[in-house]
Amino acid sequence: MNNDKKTLFDKVWDAHVVEAIPDGPQIIYIDQHLIHEVTSPQAFAELESRNLEVFRPKQIVATADHNVPTWDQDKPIRDISSRNQVEQLTENCRKNNIELFGLGHPYQGIVHIIAPELGITQPGMSIVCGDSHTSTHGAFGAIAFGIGTSQVAQVFASQCLLLNKPKSMRITVNGKLNKNVQPKDVILYIISKIGTDGGTGYFCEYAGNVFEEMSMEGRMTVCNMSIEMGARGGMIAPDETTFAYLKGKTYAPKGEEWEEKLEYWKSLKTDEEAVFHKEFSFDASEIFPMITYGTNPGMGISIHENIPVPQSDSEEKALQYMGLKAGQALSDIPVNYVFIGSCTNARIEDFRSAAQYIKGKRKSEHVHALIVPGSQQVVKQIYEEGLDTIFHEAGFQIRQPGCSACLAMNDDKIPEGEYCVSTSNRNFEGRQGQGARTILASPLTAAKVAIEGKISVLEN
Numbered sequence: 001m002n003n004d005k006k007t008l009f010d011k012v013w014d015a016h017v018v019e020a021i022p023d024g025p026q027i028i029y030i031d032q033h034l035i036h037e038v039t040s041p042q043a044f045a046e047l048e049s050r051n052l053e054v055f056r057p058k059q060i061v062a063t064a065d066h067n068v069p070t071w072d073q074d075k076p077i078r079d080i081s082s083r084n085q086v087e088q089l090t091e092n093c094r095k096n097n098i099e100l101f102g103l104g105h106p107y108q109g110i111v112h113i114i115a116p117e118l119g120i121t122q123p124g125m126s127i128v129c130g131d132s133h134t135s136t137h138g139a140f141g142a143i144a145f146g147i148g149t150s151q152v153a154q155v156f157a158s159q160c161l162l163l164n165k166p167k168s169m170r171i172t173v174n175g176k177l178n179k180n181v182q183p184k185d186v187i188l189y190i191i192s193k194i195g196t197d198g199g200t201g202y203f204c205e206y207a208g209n210v211f212e213e214m215s216m217e218g219r220m221t222v223c224n225m226s227i228e229m230g231a232r233g234g235m236i237a238p239d240e241t242t243f244a245y246l247k248g249k250t251y252a253p254k255g256e257e258w259e260e261k262l263e264y265w266k267s268l269k270t271d272e273e274a275v276f277h278k279e280f281s282f283d284a285s286e287i288f289p290m291i292t293y294g295t296n297p298g299m300g301i302s303i304h305e306n307i308p309v310p311q312s313d314s315e316e317k318a319l320q321y322m323g324l325k326a327g328q329a330l331s332d333i334p335v336n337y338v339f340i341g342s343c344t345n346a347r348i349e350d351f352r353s354a355a356q357y358i359k360g361k362r363k364s365e366h367v368h369a370l371i372v373p374g375s376q377q378v379v380k381q382i383y384e385e386g387l388d389t390i391f392h393e394a395g396f397q398i399r400q401p402g403c404s405a406c407l408a409m410n411d412d413k414i415p416e417g418e419y420c421v422s423t424s425n426r427n428f429e430g431r432q433g434q435g436a437r438t439i440l441a442s443p444l445t446a447a448k449v450a451i452e453g454k455i456s457v458l459e460n
Contacts, residue, residue, distance in 0.1 A: 005271040007168045008237050009203045012143045016126045018160055025164050031125040033060045033155050034111050037067055037089040039130025043152035044092040054096040056159045061120055062093050063101040065110045066409045070372055070399035073103050109375025109401040112136040112343040116220060117377050119249025123238035123265040128155060133343050133425060135226040139219035141238035141268045166232045167277035169202035173210040175284030183218030184345060184442035187225045188290035192300035194280060199231030202278060206236050210284050216245040217349035224344045225425050228297040237269040291455060292427050292440040294318035303457055321429055322437050330455040337420035338369045338450040342406035345423035345443050346374030348381045354447035355387040363395040364453025371396050372404040408433045421449045
């Protein structure tokens with residue numbers, strides 16, 4: 001590696017090294033720690049058992065998202081274990097002076113949606129959360145990654161982590177995207193090409209005009225799913241799009257501090273002659289709207305294709321679980337559920353694109369169509385912009401913020417054997433409920449399925 005020319009990842013990582021063991025792990029300082037109700041209780045309990053205090057509570061933000069119901073959030077949670085976890089989070093935050101955006105708070109929502117929209121996520125930061133999709137925040141040029149419960153306790157106690165530095169990878173996509181291709185399609189295409197382990201051991205930087213031209217919402221969708229190709233995280237260099245998105249946000253720097261930060265943020269880009277451990281390049285013109293057909297996000301195809309012939313025993317097993325056969329047309333899959341939400345695709349831009357297509361149409365009678373905003377802020381925008389009227393008139397249900405049908409940790413489960421076209425990030429066996437069959441897609445593709453009642457090609 002060329003030591004004097006650095007990648008974006010090198011620059012941000014190296015700025016956070018507190019101490020390094022030669023050829024060994026490094027102690028990394030953590031700027032921002034995000035927590036929710038599922039992975040924090042054991043970490044708080046560990047601190048108490050060792051008589052330790054939370055070292056820097058001001059650098060922690062908490063919300064309730066995974067277990068929360070998306071109906072009647074003003075009433076007590078019916079599920080006892082979910083209620084206990086949410087109450088435990090409230091109590092732990094109170095005891096430790098941690099800011100909590102709990103149920104009923106105007107900033108409550110999915111952890112990876114509220115931090116960016118409030119300006120808590122900023123370029124050049126190191127950000128962790130006990131949640132694998134923390135990679136979302138890399139869209140701002142931050143190093144962001146998920147950690148386990150014992151590491152959550154480490155950050156509580158020291159605001160640091162002991163880590164081995166990952167290798168660096170760059171994925172470049174240049175060219176002009178085809179019509180109706182959304183950021184979700186771009187990342188599903190990449191994962192289908194390099195596989196679910198292609199990024200293992202790497203931190204990935206996304207480069208090229210396709211990412212440069214994306215909105216912040218789109219970049220977050222791409223970085224969110226970096227983990228699905230095995231990468232530790234994903235990053236996109238901050239630019240004018242990033243700065244315009246952050247300016248004026250509640251927790252973003254103001255006045256002189258903004259100008260100082262901006263100067264530093266502008267330096268956060270890969271040096272021209274920096275060397276990556278691995279590189280991939282793709283042509284944008286080869287990307288079409290995508291869907292998955294198997295039980296991992298790498299089993300993806302263009303919406304124009306039929307189900308492919310399995311190439312391994314695991315792919316054969318995946319098709320059996322999904323109840324699909326090689327050569328089968330996508331339009332033959334009996335889809336009865338559509339879910340537009342999750343930390344991947346529950347931002348206002350996602351609902352705008354879905355509403356634009358849905359306007360004046362009516363959903364297919366047999367389809368249950370869920371719209372689950374990622375935060376109370378997004379809810380506010382949906383109603384202010386009149387998108388609620390479009391969804392309601394089309395027969396869609398608008399729910400309250402939470403992780404919802406992304407994972408079977410709450411009431412919004414997909415029944416056994418049913419197919420759900422979902423804008424979430426994982427299609428593992430049982431991810432949306434025992435025996436549920438998940439098909440990943442973009443918000444636009446999901447909206448079209450809800451209206452048509454089947455998977456079909458979007459008109460050019």
